[in-house]
Amino acid sequence: MTGGTSILGKDLVGLEPLSAAQIRTVLDTAEHFKDVSERRIKKLPILRGKTIVNLFFEPSTRTRVSFEFAQKRLSADTVNVAAGTSSVVKGETLVDTARNLEAMSIDMVVIRHPASGAAQFLGERISSNVINAGDGRHEHPTQGLLDLLTLRDHFRRIEGLKVCIVGDVLHSRVARSNLWGLTKLGAEVAFCGPRTLMPPRMEELGVTYFPRVEEALEWADAVNVLRLQLERMQGGYIPSLREYNRFWGITRARLEAAPRPVLVLHPGPMNRGVEIDSDVADGPQQVILKQVANGVAVRMAVLYLLAGGQPERARIVKEVVEA
Amino acid sequence: MSPRPLLIRGGRVVDPSQGIDAVLDVLVMEGKVALLGAGLDLPPEGRVLDARGMVVTPGLIDLHVHLREPGQEHKETIATGARAAAAGGFTAVCAMPNTDPPVDDPAAVGFVVAAGRRAGAARVYPVAALSVGLKGEALTEFGELVEAGAVAVTDDGRPVMDSGLMRLALEYAQAFGIPVADHPEDLTLSRDGSMNEGVVAARLGLRGKPNAAEEIHILRDLLLAELTGGRIHIQHVSTRLGVEAIRLAKARGVRVTAEATPHHLLLTDEAVDGYRTEAKMNPPLRSAQDRDAVREGLADGTLDVVATDHAPHHYDEKEAAFDDAPNGIVGLETALGLVYGHLVRGGVFDLPTMVERMSCAPARAFKLPGGTLRPGSVADVTVFDPEGVWICDPDRFLSKSRNTPFRGWRLQGKPRYTVVGGEVVWEASKGGGEGSVEKD
Ligand SMILES: [Zn+2]
Numbered sequence: 001m002t003g004g005t006s007i008l009g010k011d012l013v014g015l016e017p018l019s020a021a022q023i024r025t026v027l028d029t030a031e032h033f034k035d036v037s038e039r040r041i042k043k044l045p046i047l048r049g050k051t052i053v054n055l056f057f058e059p060s061t062r063t064r065v066s067f068e069f070a071q072k073r074l075s076a077d078t079v080n081v082a083a084g085t086s087s088v089v090k091g092e093t094l095v096d097t098a099r100n101l102e103a104m105s106i107d108m109v110v111i112r113h114p115a116s117g118a119a120q121f122l123g124e125r126i127s128s129n130v131i132n133a134g135d136g137r138h139e140h141p142t143q144g145l146l147d148l149l150t151l152r153d154h155f156r157r158i159e160g161l162k163v164c165i166v167g168d169v170l171h172s173r174v175a176r177s178n179l180w181g182l183t184k185l186g187a188e189v190a191f192c193g194p195r196t197l198m199p200p201r202m203e204e205l206g207v208t209y210f211p212r213v214e215e216a217l218e219w220a221d222a223v224n225v226l227r228l229q230l231e232r233m234q235g236g237y238i239p240s241l242r243e244y245n246r247f248w249g250i251t252r253a254r255l256e257a258a259p260r261p262v263l264v265l266h267p268g269p270m271n272r273g274v275e276i277d278s279d280v281a282d283g284p285q286q287v288i289l290k291q292v293a294n295g296v297a298v299r300m301a302v303l304y305l306l307a308g309g310q311p312e313r314a315r316i317v318k319e320v321v322e323a
Numbered sequence: 324m325s326p327r328p329l330l331i332r333g334g335r336v337v338d339p340s341q342g343i344d345a346v347l348d349v350l351v352m353e354g355k356v357a358l359l360g361a362g363l364d365l366p367p368e369g370r371v372l373d374a375r376g377m378v379v380t381p382g383l384i385d386l387h388v389h390l391r392e393p394g395q396e397h398k399e400t401i402a403t404g405a406r407a408a409a410a411g412g413f414t415a416v417c418a419m420p421n422t423d424p425p426v427d428d429p430a431a432v433g434f435v436v437a438a439g440r441r442a443g444a445a446r447v448y449p450v451a452a453l454s455v456g457l458k459g460e461a462l463t464e465f466g467e468l469v470e471a472g473a474v475a476v477t478d479d480g481r482p483v484m485d486s487g488l489m490r491l492a493l494e495y496a497q498a499f500g501i502p503v504a505d506h507p508e509d510l511t512l513s514r515d516g517s518m519n520e521g522v523v524a525a526r527l528g529l530r531g532k533p534n535a536a537e538e539i540h541i542l543r544d545l546l547l548a549e550l551t552g553g554r555i556h557i558q559h560v561s562t563r564l565g566v567e568a569i570r571l572a573k574a575r576g577v578r579v580t581a582e583a584t585p586h587h588l589l590l591t592d593e594a595v596d597g598y599r600t601e602a603k604m605n606p607p608l609r610s611a612q613d614r615d616a617v618r619e620g621l622a623d624g625t626l627d628v629v630a631t632d633h634a635p636h637h638y639d640e641k642e643a644a645f646d647d648a649p650n651g652i653v654g655l656e657t658a659l660g661l662v663y664g665h666l667v668r669g670g671v672f673d674l675p676t677m678v679e680r681m682s683c684a685p686a687r688a689f690k691l692p693g694g695t696l697r698p699g700s701v702a703d704v705t706v707f708d709p710e711g712v713w714i715c716d717p718d719r720f721l722s723k724s725r726n727t728p729f730r731g732w733r734l735q736g737k738p739r740y741t742v743v744g745g746e747v748v749w750e751a752s753k754g755g756g757e758g759s760v761e762k763d
Binding site (some may be wrong): 016091094113115116117118121122135136137138139173177199200201204205 | 598
């Protein structure tokens with residue numbers, strides 16, 4: 001391990017600033033860590049002595065636990081700071097948080113925050129590596145990476161794939177990270193859902209839009225089904241969850257009507273019976289649990305690379321430990 | 324007690340109100356312009372301002388500033404704002420009423436007038452609230468406010484959402500000869516947006532305000548002005564369709580005046596990229612197409628005036644996530660260097676047009692003294708160095724605040740003397756502020 005610059009730069013704020021080569025490197029590195037996350041195996045000493053703070057201004061059990069697993073398997077010292085449980089967070093401004101972290105000489109910070117741009121804001125103000133675990137409606141890069149890895153596992157390629165992101169794209173950081181990651185690796189991306197839940201001017205981002213889910217399923221090799229937050233109904237974006245499910249829900253009947261098998265991804269947590277029906281969520285075409293497993297491998301890869309790890313050494317480091 | 328006579332000698336006098344663009348002397352006596360001519364003699368006790376190589380114009384007037392007093396003196400005070408104005412070459416500014424408490428009664432108007440006089444820098448004219456408490460419900464006492472010194476009414480900072488109330492304001496104001504100014508924004512459309520709705524917002528994951536939110540209210544205000552025969556003043560126009568609507572209304576004889584800000588003339592929403600909170604303002608920075616339309620509108624006179632919307636914020640308030648940062652930028656000490664340096668020198672319009680938009684037209688729109696160097700008129704004069712170039716360094720501002728997206732920009736057109744009522748209230752060699760830096 002070296003303290004030098006990582007091939008990803010100092011921070012991982014999003015996939016938009018990354019090159020296709022950088023994204024491929026993360027995915028390839030994650031391959032080496034896959035079995036570490038899948039099997040019971042001893043910890044790798046890669047981040048021994050490093051301190052990582054998981055700073056969650058929004059509740060998210062899944063992402064936080066996934067990061068924690070990744071950190072523990074790389075032997076890092078981990079501190080969790082969650083909103084509502086600490087005075088560090090309550091009423092404190094982001095800039096004060098940054099100053100405090102800087103004073104504590106933390107090696108890495110994983111941040112989840114409700115404001116778009118929060119991760120970049122922090123990264124610009126502290127010398128620690130910052131990993132964005134979801135900022136507002138902006139990006140959730142490790143989710144985008146794990147979705148890419150899952151797609152690549154299944155199709156053996158990303159280039160030329162047709163992937164449709166279905167649901168509340170407007171409020172979704174997962175959608176943006178998927179969009180950048182997929183297009184950089186040569187996939188075609190479409191959005192589907194009611195226009196009220198689409199970002200204005202999305203065509204300028206290079207996506208196709210399907211107003212109806214049947215058209216999307218006819219077109220797509222894979223769909224990434226976004227969670228529909230219940231607040232969207234109160235916000236007036238959709239009249240009812242029932243109607244949403246009726247017209248945009250991923251149901252078995254709709255999948256069966258598609259011309260070819262469509263792979264179903266979901267970043268979780270799912271609202272069964274709203275954006276996805278249970279028989280799809282538990283059915284043969286979904287890879288939702290594979291996404292969860294890949295999440296740990298991808299996060300290990302990101303931590304390893306940001307800490308200055310060389311991609312080609314990941315396998316060697318692991319094999320030495322296993323021997 | 325009248326000030327010493329002044330002889331502003333040998334400058335290029337640009338005064339569109341008289342069709343003058345020539346090298347002349349300007350003699351100022353007893354606070355008024357006495358005479359324009361060549362080779363004028365200095366009266367006894369008089370002072371000469373050497374204006375050779377300089378441009379001499381009727382004093383610049385900014386119809387739209389936020390001076391934050393009373394209530395937010397940590398951002399700006401009437402005194403610091405008036406001095407920043409003078410350092411920027413402005414001889415008069417119009418202070419918006421969205422203070423705490425708001426300027427919605429004659430006593431508050433009187434307070435602004437008195438504090439402005441005490442500052443002894445640029446003149447400060449209060450613009451009073453249109454509705455009681457800026458709540459958008461009931462009209463303020465326009466008559467008493469005007470008697471106390473208000474020159475217009477507005478609820479700026481927020482729009483008048485109730486079209487019926489706007490109609491009443493446009494009707495009622497006619498008895499007092501003041502325009503009704505409006506910040507056009509349909510809040511039900513702009514909702515919780517924090518920047519322009521467009522591809523940059525889509526990329527950054529920030530909520531957008533569509534052009535239509537502004538245009539709906541511009542169109543509404545124009546229709547109501549036509550309906551009532553009242554005088555509407557549209558603040559900070561930022562969209563192409565907004566400009567086109569005003570152009571059409573003027574052709575129909577509607578009594579409308581409108582503003583363009585330096586930032587909407589020079590920047591686009593690309594400036595927000597990287598979550599730059601110093602580029603967060605309302606209305607937001609728009610597309611290049613909108614910016615170009617605002618430029619064209621200002622060049623052809625559809626938009627009458629340049630106004631800065633000077634909006635100071637304490638240094639740490641913009642150090643926040645984009646959604647949490649306040650709107651607005653300071654503008655008094657950069658306006659001239661931006662408009663002259665980038666638009667006049669950039670060939671968008673000529674110098675007389677600039678003087679028309681920054682002095683003559685503002686004076687006419689709000690019926691203020693000045694805006695001309697006609698003998699007998701008040702001696703508010705701006706003298707600036709057209710070759711004076713400097714790099715914008717907010718740390719040198721006389722304003723209390725530093726929030727500007729123009730840090731590091733090359734500005735040209737450096738204020739040299741600011742004369743108000745025949746008194747030199749600011750001069751480059753001693754006054755501090757950006758203009759005091761010698762040219763590099
Ligand atoms: Zn305004």
